Amino acid sequence: MRIVSLAGGIGGARFLRGLLTAAPSSEITVIGNTGDDISLYGLRVCPDLDTVMYTLGGGINEEQGWGRQKESHVVKEELAAYGVEPQWFGLGDRDFATHIVRTQMLDAGYPLSAVTEALCARWEPGVRLIPMSDDRTETHVVISDEQGRRAVHFQEWWVRLRASVPAEQIILVGADEAKPAPGxxxxxxxxxxxxxxxxxxxxxxxxxxxxxxxxxxxxxxxxxxxxxxxxxxxxxxxxxxxxxxxxxxxxxxxxxxxxxxxxxxxxxxxxxxxxxxxxxxxxxxxxxxxxxxxxxxxxxxxxxxxxxxxxxxxxxxxxxxxxx
Amino acid sequence: MRIVSLAGGIGGARFLRGLLTAAPSSEITVIGNTGDDISLYGLRVCPDLDTVMYTLGGGINEEQGWGRQKESHVVKEELAAYGVEPQWFGLGDRDFATHIVRTQMLDAGYPLSAVTEALCARWEPGVRLIPMSDDRTETHVVISDEQGRRAVHFQEWWVRLRASVPAEQIILVGADEAKPAPGxxxxxxxxxxxxxxxxxxxxxxxxxxxxxxxxxxxxxxxxxxxxxxxxxxxxxxxxxxxxxxxxxxxxxxxxxxxxxxxxxxxxxxxxxxxxxxxxxxxxxxxxxxxxxxxxxxxxxxxxxxxxxxxxxxxxxxxxxxxxx
Missing domain, CATH: 3.40.50.10680 (CofD-like domains)
Structure with missing residues (x-):
């Protein structure tokens, strides 16, 4: 049986782990959300793709639901010592390696779908994981705070502000031009x-x-x-x-x-x-x-x-x- | 008194620490070698500049003479798990942060001299550290081995081969075009x-x-x-x-x-x-x-x-x- 599933982060990844158990002999293709993706410190971070990959590949931090198990945070501490912003996004050392590999491949000209396939060659998630698009899109959230009405990256609203400031609008920047990834x-x-x-x-x-x-x-x-x-x-x-x-x-x-x-x-x-x-x-x-x-x-x-x-x-x- | 010193890596850095002790009230400018610089995993690594910066700034691994003290190697292990090459260059997690900051600034258009100054703002090495040039140069070494006569990056000869294969020629690629860095x-x-x-x-x-x-x-x-x-x-x-x-x-x-x-x-x-x-x-x-x-x-x-x-x-x- 061929099954397609769409997935975001933690909830989607946990459900997919159940789906793999429920239908072990099926061919499952997961179309992953990349609207949450963000560039941090010059590195391209794809939180939802990684959560699916780590969860299905056995590398997820079970308690927090995202990031790697047995994680350390030396790189993040050092970046903070250099005064580098932002400091509200919690990348661990193991996770950094994923973003370094991804960024190197993207800079070399590989599309995100090929990069994701290469990363999954290590994790063997048991599904075919394809980003929704190779074109860069980013979810931005319009908020009003002491700095006025402005759009912030979804991660800033979600992680830094914990969605505590009402979202007036949620916009997928780049949606009009984005094509579905190959496959x-x-x-x-x-x-x-x-x-x-x-x-x-x-x-x-x-x-x-x-x-x-x-x-x-x-x-x-x-x-x-x-x-x-x-x-x-x-x-x-x-x-x-x-x-x-x-x-x-x-x-x-x-x-x-x-x-x-x-x-x-x-x-x-x-x-x-x-x-x-x-x-x-x-x-x-x-x-x-x-x-x-x-x-x-x-x-x-x-x-x-x-x-x-x-x-x-x-x-x-x-x-x-x-x-x- | 105004003193200028030229410096490579470990030996130069240790001498400079002595020079700072010997002439504490002098204004010391160090012109650092960047011929050893190498791009690894998409990150720009400047071993000699960092050895000087860490040694004078109190962050050096004293036993090995390069790299950071209290260092861990999680990122490197993870890169190896992804099969990323080369695996013979030993970057630690703390050190990675330096290269991430440097690369982000270089990609943003800052010259290496400005990046080095920014990194030194954290380390306060007590000297003014200037790379010899903002232009990219790289020392390559001509060797003959089972793969024939070929040029390898200095670091490959020095670190991977431990200089065990005779160097037939040592060439600073880019030397003809490189200008001294500002200052x-x-x-x-x-x-x-x-x-x-x-x-x-x-x-x-x-x-x-x-x-x-x-x-x-x-x-x-x-x-x-x-x-x-x-x-x-x-x-x-x-x-x-x-x-x-x-x-x-x-x-x-x-x-x-x-x-x-x-x-x-x-x-x-x-x-x-x-x-x-x-x-x-x-x-x-x-x-x-x-x-x-x-x-x-x-x-x-x-x-x-x-x-x-x-x-x-x-x-x-x-x-x-x-x-x-």
Missing amino acids: VLQAIADADLVILPPSNPVVSIGTILQIKGIREALDAKTVVGVSPIIGGAPVRGMADACLTAIGVETTAQAVLDLYGSPLIDGWLVAEEDAGVGLDGVSVEARPLIMHDVESAAAIARAALDLATRIAARRGAATQDGDAR | VLQAIADADLVILPPSNPVVSIGTILQIKGIREALDAKTVVGVSPIIGGAPVRGMADACLTAIGVETTAQAVLDLYGSPLIDGWLVAEEDAGVGLDGVSVEARPLIMHDVESAAAIARAALDLATRIAARRGAATQDGDAR
């Missing part, structure tokens, strides 16, 4: 099923959907999403701050409406959100908390099961149509 | 005395002397050199391998002849090399082993004392000439 549209076209993990619907999945051609390609496929909102609150992270910025309520219903039909064909919600619905969408209620790999795998199994049933129904309908 | 010629012109530490006469001092205008500027000054060769062997390092490559014997006499007059006005040799001499050069024999800062300071004092006497003699001769 993205083909992987979607070839997919039997598409699964949207409980990643941030605005700055992760929403960002990927802004790359031209991706949403249209997905509209033609059987897509099942896992709600990132349970009982009116994000499972983790600060998705509520992002949803508010784009005028969407923090509910499983509102996120389903945001994605909409024909994109979504099946929607998994938590049991307390039973009752959510949308025309043309099969909604099912399941426990959605990912405590560990096994609970993530159970959610993935439910998503795959729902998607398989929807696809079979569609296949039957198509055959009926053909027979007519 | 170099002015510092020499303004200097009361110039001291050449016991740095490598071929790939350290010899390299600096190849930058156009520097040798000519030094010819006009009172220059005292400290022999890097004691009793037919280098005090440290592999200067003999470099001297052989350019057809010069490993003796205090041969190095004096190599520098020659009018460049050199005074030459300090070890007691076992008493008898060395050259027309127009005042030679004195002294203990030249640098065990510690105090013995380095004693050598520096002897060099300053000799230089001061030569300069006074010249001043008197000039006054006599004026009076005639």
